[in-house]
Amino acid sequence: MDLQGQNGLMTTFREGWRSRKASAWLIALALLAFYTDLYFFDHLTEPAKALGLRSKWFLYSALYSVAMIGGAVYYLRRHGNARYNRYRIATNLGVQLVLAFLLPFVMPLLAGAPEDDYWKYEYFAASIWPLDHYKLHPSILRAVPLVLALTTVALAFLVAPLLGFFFGKRWYCSWVCGCGGLANTFGDPWRHLTATSTASWKFEKVAVHSVMFLAIVSTLLLFVDAFADTGETFHAVIAGGEWWSMKSLYGYVVGALLAGLVGVGFYPLFGPRVWCRNFCPMAALLGLTQKLGRFRIRVKPDMCISCGNCTTYCEMGIDVRSYAQSNESFTRAACVGCGMCAHVCPRGVLKLENAPTLQEDKARQRLPVVNL
Ligand code: SF4
Numbered sequence: 001m002d003l004q005g006q007n008g009l010m011t012t013f014r015e016g017w018r019s020r021k022a023s024a025w026l027i028a029l030a031l032l033a034f035y036t037d038l039y040f041f042d043h044l045t046e047p048a049k050a051l052g053l054r055s056k057w058f059l060y061s062a063l064y065s066v067a068m069i070g071g072a073v074y075y076l077r078r079h080g081n082a083r084y085n086r087y088r089i090a091t092n093l094g095v096q097l098v099l100a101f102l103l104p105f106v107m108p109l110l111a112g113a114p115e116d117d118y119w120k121y122e123y124f125a126a127s128i129w130p131l132d133h134y135k136l137h138p139s140i141l142r143a144v145p146l147v148l149a150l151t152t153v154a155l156a157f158l159v160a161p162l163l164g165f166f167f168g169k170r171w172y173c174s175w176v177c178g179c180g181g182l183a184n185t186f187g188d189p190w191r192h193l194t195a196t197s198t199a200s201w202k203f204e205k206v207a208v209h210s211v212m213f214l215a216i217v218s219t220l221l222l223f224v225d226a227f228a229d230t231g232e233t234f235h236a237v238i239a240g241g242e243w244w245s246m247k248s249l250y251g252y253v254v255g256a257l258l259a260g261l262v263g264v265g266f267y268p269l270f271g272p273r274v275w276c277r278n279f280c281p282m283a284a285l286l287g288l289t290q291k292l293g294r295f296r297i298r299v300k301p302d303m304c305i306s307c308g309n310c311t312t313y314c315e316m317g318i319d320v321r322s323y324a325q326s327n328e329s330f331t332r333a334a335c336v337g338c339g340m341c342a343h344v345c346p347r348g349v350l351k352l353e354n355a356p357t358l359q360e361d362k363a364r365q366r367l368p369v370v371n372l
């Protein structure tokens with residue numbers, strides 16, 4: 001193991017596949033081709049059946065797990081000298097292997113469900129509304145077993161906001177979520193490519209909150225249909241089976257295009273958090289909870305030497321150095337609490353913590369409350 005833990009920094013800009021050279025473009029093209037085939041063609045169904053898997057989505061989940069394991073080895077060889085990093089990556093892998101792959105595969109078999117009803121038991125608990133938009137459709141809540149419907153509601157409205165308030169969005173985005181898990185492992189070699197410009201920050205705020213707004217309003221309208229006497233006015237538009245229904249468009253535009261093709265396909269060119277930063281409705285919602293809650297990155301005063309490692313390694317494009325230079329502890333809605341800014345800082349300036357005193361600190365230091 002690399003006991004210095006800083007070798008990643010030494011090699012980052014020398015390797016073509018990590019610096020937008022030809023090899024990086026080739027990897028991006030391969031990823032884009034894979035996701036195009038996955039979402040728009042059907043070549044993976046036969047290999048999946050040959051392997052004894054029920055559908056191409058289980059084969060995808062298996063390949064996803066393999067990519068995460070390979071990425072985890074890469075990451076831990078560079079940054080595994082910190083306990084936070086080891087526990088975080090181990091949790092990511094555990095969630096993927098057990099909650100995303102194993103449980104959805106065996107639950108219908110254990111429940112003895114008829115084949116047509118398998119989908120009701122293929123439950124991925126770590127994919128929480130609004131990230132998994134369909135889970136909270138009233139028709140889905142009515143169809144699945146009661147315990148799973150209650151789990152969906154409890155995770156979305158109790159567990160996620162409470163943990164977000166006390167621990168920030170890191171509990172989900174950096175420890176549990178599958179998208180974050182892939183970004184933290186397979187996507188880690190490209191984390192320094194995330195845009196840090198003001199324009200990218202402005203785009204992020206508009207885009208991510210627009211998707212969140214769309215997810216919340218459309219779900220609310222479905223509940224209006226379910227409980228008011230509207231004669232299913234919104235149902236066909238939002239949850240119908242037509243190509244123009246929001247369910248189909250959301251699936252293709254948000255699920256396939258933004259989360260899959262753009263989100264993962266462009267890892268080698270734009271960094272591993274394009275989806276999380278700009279389009280994920282769950283990240284947006286947890287970001288707002290984080291702003292109101294206890295998570296913060298504490299800056300130890302007058303220690304920063306302005307090397308910029310923290311900003312370079314922030315996968316969410318946050319200019320951490322500017323906060324460190326101005327001795328300003330901060331909470332940013334976008335921060336996923338990966339801890340890498342603190343890990344790569346040669347002076348130990350930064351510390352991730354859950355403290356109730358951020359606003360008091362700011363008032364004492366006469367610092368402005370930082371915007372989203
Ligand atoms: S500010 Fe630090 S902890 Fe937050 S996302 Fe960036 S590198 Fe990770």
Ligand code: SF4
Pocket residue numbers: 303304305306307308309310311320321324325341344345346347348349350
């Ligand atoms: S906080 Fe640490 S890593 Fe960031 S610029 Fe200052 S010394 Fe460098």
